[in-house]
Amino acid sequence: MATLKDVAARRPIAATIRLIVPAGGARPAPPVGPALGQYRLNLMAFCKDFNARTQKYSPDTPMAVTITAYKDNTFEFIVKSPSVSWFLKKAAGLELGSERPGHVVASSLTLRHVYEIAKIKQTDVSCKHLSIEAICKSIIGTARSMGIEIVKDL
């Protein structure tokens, strides 16, 4: 994987590829294979790199990856943690959110859960500049829209 140099030396971009890959499970087979292969990117390097970087997640967590492929066949990628709604559903043990959020409560979670999710989210590039408090508030908002109640203690 190419190291990130300063933005001024930006190389010509060939394509932007978005993928969903299970954590630690990138293999040179579809979906990774065809998507990267058509731009002649080094599949093995990506798989190894991606797998190593996602070791801290439990296997088969769906990770969203955005790969920027440059014209000289090098690439860079950003791995995003799964969506907040996915975390909430997993923590609450639900398949789907509530059918009538605001009226029907699907499940409840404690502030401890919210804090743990916020800690993982903070490692995400898009949330780095936010305080833990701000991330927690946004998670609580998402939970409310899914019909998951947040309580102090269960």
Add this chain to the structure above:
Amino acid sequence: MFTGLGHHLRFLRRIFALEIPSRSVPLPPFPVPSNPFSVTLTEAAVGSLLRPPSFYLHRMRRRIPTERIQFCTLTAQPEHSDASPYLSVRIRCLKRDADMLSDALLCFGANSASMDELSDSHDLDEIWITCIFADHQDVHTCISQAVGSFGLNYVPKYEISAGKICDWTTNVQESFHPIEVVTGLWIVPKWREPPDLQATNIILDPGMAFGTGEHPTTKLCLMLLHRLLHGGELLLDYGTGSGILGIAAVKMGASSSVGIDIEPQAVISARENVALNGISSSKMSVYLVPNATGTSNADEETENPEKRTLLGFQPDCSKGKFDFIIANILLNPLIELAVDIVSYGRPGSNIGLSGILSEQVQQIKEIYSQYLENISVSDMEGWACIHGTKKEKLDM
């Protein structure tokens, strides 16, 4: 009634110039009238038609994915165990909607969505998105759901083509070149000539297995072997991939190597590479072992006759025998299998671990410090390799 609908469709096709997929592609069996793609006489839909001149639409329709056909050499490629065909869909939409549409498509079932950067875009402000779907998926529904999810006010045109395995495997193979890892040691892909015939050349055909020699972790491991092997050792390549480390060890003077891996494809590739380098199977043997962590495919392995030929490793006879163990895998397996990996070495044997990022070194050190002493770390480009010697007195 059916002919009436068919006629209706043909009429629609002319008016809206929609790429209504032809029957050769898997589709819902009946073109249902409630299909959101077939009708929506909105202002925007008609508008988007009138804006681009009609010759555009002809040009777009005739645009066959020629790039794919050119790469597909259709040589007799061995059928890999997970060689499944896939569907490749090219969707055309406005640039400003492209990001949202790609994300929506991923949510609704696409495996990937790629966008080409068109520096000189003659297509005005429109862009192509290439999506890959699994073979059996309903592309129609996925696209309509994605479009509906964020209220796109026009109907993007798309065309579906079937993708074949050879399309992308040949591309990737073309990018391998001979590499000199340390002075006098070259890794050469099977289809190229070694630049220096005097040096130690390892010839490789990695196929779908890991280990081409380009990755920093492979280089770190090879440098470790080069530094520490003096000749006559018995080496275990734990997680052999393409077999590169085991083969390198034999070429550098080890008396013999054993390679083990949990992926059948890796074992097949490794055995081919052993033969390619003129090493007999008595000098290097490669075996398939069951996945010690998590899912066990025990039933699957014994039922599949091909896989049975790959088995044969006798773990109990091999414990405590090896002089050198090298494991280039990943953080989690290294941690979970620490006891297993170390058990194969004799007291005082060299153990090398890699496939870890520099930031993961501390975790490995914590676990392995109970089994190894004289632990040293080497790193390259953010990747690290740990080396230690097995403690003399251990209750294992």
